[in-house]
Amino acid sequence: MKLLILLTTSFPYDNxxxxxxxxxxxxxxxxxxxxxxxxxxxxxxxTKKLPDFIxxxxxxxxxxxxxEYISLLSKPYILDEMSNVMKSDSYGLTKAHEMxxxxxxxxxxxxxxxxxxxxxxxxEVTIYSYWLYDAAAAGVxxxxxxxxxxxxxxxxxxxxxxxxxxxxxxxNYIPMRKFIxxxxxxxxPCSASGADYIKKQYPKYSNKIIPAFLGTADHGIKYGxxxxxxxxxxxxxxxxxxxxxxxxxxxxxxxFPILWTHIGSGPLMDEIRNSTLNLPTxxxxxxxxxxxxxxxxxxxxxxxxxxxxxxxxxxxxxxSIMEAGSFGIPVIATNAGGTGEAVYDGKNGYxxxxxxxxxxxxxxxxxxxxxSEEKYNKLCENSRKIWAEKFNAADNYKEFYKExxx
Numbered sequence: 481m482k483l484l485i486l487l488t489t490s491f492p493y494d495n496x497x498x499x500x501x502x503x504x505x506x507x508x509x510x511x512x513x514x515x516x517x518x519x520x521x522x523x524x525x526x527t528k529k530l531p532d533f534i535x536x537x538x539x540x541x542x543x544x545x546x547x548e549y550i551s552l553l554s555k556p557y558i559l560d561e562m563s564n565v566m567k568s569d570s571y572g573l574t575k576a577h578e579m580x581x582x583x584x585x586x587x588x589x590x591x592x593x594x595x596x597x598x599x600x601x602x603x604e605v606t607i608y609s610y611w612l613y614d615a616a617a618a619g620v621x622x623x624x625x626x627x628x629x630x631x632x633x634x635x636x637x638x639x640x641x642x643x644x645x646x647x648x649x650x651x652n653y654i655p656m657r658k659f660i661x662x663x664x665x666x667x668x669p670c671s672a673s674g675a676d677y678i679k680k681q682y683p684k685y686s687n688k689i690i691p692a693f694l695g696t697a698d699h700g701i702k703y704g705x706x707x708x709x710x711x712x713x714x715x716x717x718x719x720x721x722x723x724x725x726x727x728x729x730x731x732x733x734x735x736f737p738i739l740w741t742h743i744g745s746g747p748l749m750d751e752i753r754n755s756t757l758n759l760p761t762x763x764x765x766x767x768x769x770x771x772x773x774x775x776x777x778x779x780x781x782x783x784x785x786x787x788x789x790x791x792x793x794x795x796x797x798x799x800s801i802m803e804a805g806s807f808g809i810p811v812i813a814t815n816a817g818g819t820g821e822a823v824y825d826g827k828n829g830y831x832x833x834x835x836x837x838x839x840x841x842x843x844x845x846x847x848x849x850x851x852s853e854e855k856y857n858k859l860c861e862n863s864r865k866i867w868a869e870k871f872n873a874a875d876n877y878k879e880f881y882k883e884x885x886x
Contacts, residue, residue: 482885483602484510485593485622487615490517492528492536497610498773499799502697505531506877509885510606512598518589518615537596541588548584557659558583571651582614582655589618594625604632606884612639612667617656620663636884638692639669641796641817644677648794661685668692668880671797671818692880693821695873696802699777703808703860705784710849711739713785713809715776715800716792718746723791728755728765729838736849737762743779745770780807787812787848791841793834795819802871808864810856812844822871828863 484507491497492515507513513534517524520538530536552558558580565575599605605626609616616637623635637660646652661667661682667689669675675691705711716722724742731740740763742752749767756765771779780803788804790813797818801811805822811829813819814836825831830844848856 481598481602482509482511482604482606483598484513484606484608484885485596486513486515487589487607487609487619488515488517489519489611489615490524491515491610492530493517493520493524493526493538495527495770498528499694499696500610501528501773502695502799502873503877504534506873506881507531507534508878508881512602514596514598516593516596518618539589539592541585541592543584543588548587549580552580552583552587555583561656561659565653568653571653575651575653575655578650578653579655583617585614586617586621586656589615590621590625593618593622599626599631602626602631605634607633607635608884609635609637612637612643612660613654616660616664620660623663634666634884635664636666636668637664639667639674639678641674641794644669644674644796645794645817646681658682661688664688666690666884669796670694671821673818673821674796693797693871693876694799694802695871695876696799696806696867697777697873698806699781701808701864702781702785703857703864704786704810706786706849706856708784709737709739709786710845711741711784711786712789712845713741713743713780713787713804714789715743715803716746716790717744718742718748718752720748721793723793724748724752725755726791726836726838726841727789728752728759730841730845731756731759731763731765733838733842734760734763734845738764738845740765741768741783742766743768743771743776777803780804780809785809787829787845789841790814790819791832791836792816797821802867805863805867805871808860810848810859810863812841812848822866824862824866828859828866 491500515536516539518539561579562576566572607619609619619635623633626633646654669691672691675689678689679686753767788809788811790798795817801822811823813823814834815831816834823829823831832840
C-alpha cells in the first residue's frame with residue numbers, strides 16, 4: 481500500500497491553513513491519504529470538509545513532563561545543537577531551552593504517529609509536513625523508524641514564512657534546522673525567494689531546496705472595476721505584521737470617494753475599526769470579519785473591486801494575492817518575501833518598498849484612480865494572466881503530487 485501522511489498544524493480544524501482547501505482536492509497517486517493535525521486545542525472543532533478519500537487522524541499529544549527533557553539530553557544531535565547555540569551569543573541559554581521544547585514537541589508528535597495502524601500495512605510512505613517546523617522534525621524521526629522496518633519512505637516539507645526567515649523568529653533562531661535539512665529528502669518553499677534564503681543559509685543542502693508555488697482555484701473572471709466607485713479590499717488576520725494602520729493613515733489623506741472593505745478578524749479588529757471613525761466623509765470603511773474561503777470567493781465574484789491591497793512587513797508568498805489575481809483584480813503590495821513573484825510593478829499592480837509610508841500608498845491609490853481606462857484594463861488582464869501562468873491550483877498541485885508520489 482502506498483500511504484500519504486500530511487502533517488498540519490490544525491487543518492481541517494479551527495481557523496487557519498485555509499489555503500489547504502485548494503490543495504487537498506488535487507491529491508493523487510496514493511492508495512490511502514491521512515491528514516494529521518498536530519497542534520489541536522481541547523476545544524478545537526472541525527471547520528472544513530475533506531474529500532471522501534481522505535481520513536483525518538487528529539493527534540492527541542501527551543506531555544511527559546521532566547522525564548521527556550531528561551531523555552532528550554541523551555540524543556547526540558540534540559547535544560550538538562545545544563553546544564552550538566550556547567556558544568552563539570548572549571541568548572544561548574534561552575535558545576537552548578527553546579530547542580529542547582521544540583524537540584519535546586517533535587517527539588510527542590512522533591509517538592502519536594507511531595500509533596497509526598495503516599503504517600503496518602504500508603509498503604511506501606510519503607511523509608509531508610505543511611510547515612518546516614516541529615512536525616517536520618517529527619517526520620524525520622518517523623522516517624528513520626520506518627526505514628529500519630524496511631519500508632520505502634519519502635519525506636518532504638513545504639516552507640512558508642515564519643518557518644523560513646530566522647530574522648523574524650525569536651532571537652533570530654529557528655530550532656534544529658540543520659538536523660531537519662540533513663535528514664529530509666526535499667523542502668519545497670512556496671516562493672523562489674524563500675528557497676534562495678534557505679540555500680544561502682545552508683548551501684550544503686541546496687540540492688534539496690526546490691520552490692513549489694501554492695495555487696488557487698479558478699472561480700471565473702471578474703475584472704477589476706472603477707466605474708461604480710473606487711473599491712479597495714484587504715483580506716488578512718488583523719495583527720501588527722499586516723500594518724492595516726498604514727491603510728487608515730493613507731485613507732485620511734484621500735480626496736476622492738473610496739470604499740475600503742476588510743475581510744478577516746483578529747486581535748486588532750476593534751483598534752483598526754475605531755481608527756476609521758475619523759476618516760474623511762468621502763471614505764467609507766466596512767469590516768466583514770471572519771469569512772469562509774467559499775464566501776470570500778463569492779464576494780469577489782459578486783462585487784466590483786478596484787484593487788486589492790497588502791502592506792505586510794513580512795510575507796511568504798500571499799495566497800490572498802493569488803486569489804485576487806485569479807479574478808483579474810490589480811494588486812498594490814509591499815515587496816516582502818516572495819510577493820514580487822506575484823506582483824510585477826506596473827504590469828499587474830504596483831510594488832511598494834517594505835519600509836513604505838502611508839504617503840507612498842496614497843500615491844499608488846491616486847495613480848490607479850487617474851489611469852486611463854485602457855491602462856487600467858491592462859492591469860486587470862495581466863493580473864489574471866500572471867495568475868494563470870504561475871498560480872493555477874490545477875496545474876501546480878497536480879505537478880506537486882505527481883512529483884512526491886513517484
